[in-house]
Amino acid sequence: MEKDMEVWKEEFQKRIQEKKPWHTWALSVDKEPPPHTLLPGCSQYQQCAFARFQCSLCSRHWASAQVCVLFHIHWSQQERKGQVQMSIFGQKCRKCPRAPFEVPEFTGENISRVLNNLVSYILKRCYREGFHSELPTIVEIPLEGPHDSVNCEACAQGICAKSRTGLSKTDNDEFSQYGSHTSLTSLFHSAQMPTQINLDPKVCGLLVCCLFIIIVVIIILALTVWS
Ligand SMILES: [Zn+2]
Ligand SMILES: [Zn+2]
Structure with missing residues (x-):
């Protein structure tokens, strides 16, 4: 996880430095959920991304396109200084009653996409530059079924895009059809088994x-x- 976080920080620096080399920006990873009320000069940006999970108790694998990544952004124009606090929300194994929220695993390509979307948002929101466009993350395996809200950390905190119908800042409605926590193993089995x-x-x-x-x-x- 720590190694993954370094990747997020480095990739963010690379992208923001390309656009704003004379400004100081930092990305940190927040263990605590961000505050519900926004302070002046702050904004929140949320994305739904595809990621994989593994249960630390039973080793079961699953994937979801409804993994919530929340950015709490503070920008001081006077100081030319920006701070981004990132919170990534986990999911629990649906088979283990006492399972903890597992940390999602993103591919390098999907980390890139999420951060490109973030930088595009910052440019629009803090600098009034360009227009904010969002590229969805790559859904690597076909997913079916509804979002498993019961085992979603963001849903438990009432901030999952899925549970905030109409308030979502993302326009990724197409994700709703992929929003499932389908087991990878069960998917592979269904692909290999002849129709019965x-x-x-x-x-x-x-x-x-x-x-x-x-x-x-x-x-x-x-x-x-x-x-
Ligand atoms: Zn499990
Ligand atoms: Zn959720």
């Missing part, structure tokens, strides 16, 4: 009976013709 047709045992018995009667009738007919 489940027949009722009663129907099977009836079919066997019919087949038997038809065969007997054919034999009787054949014997009658021969004789």
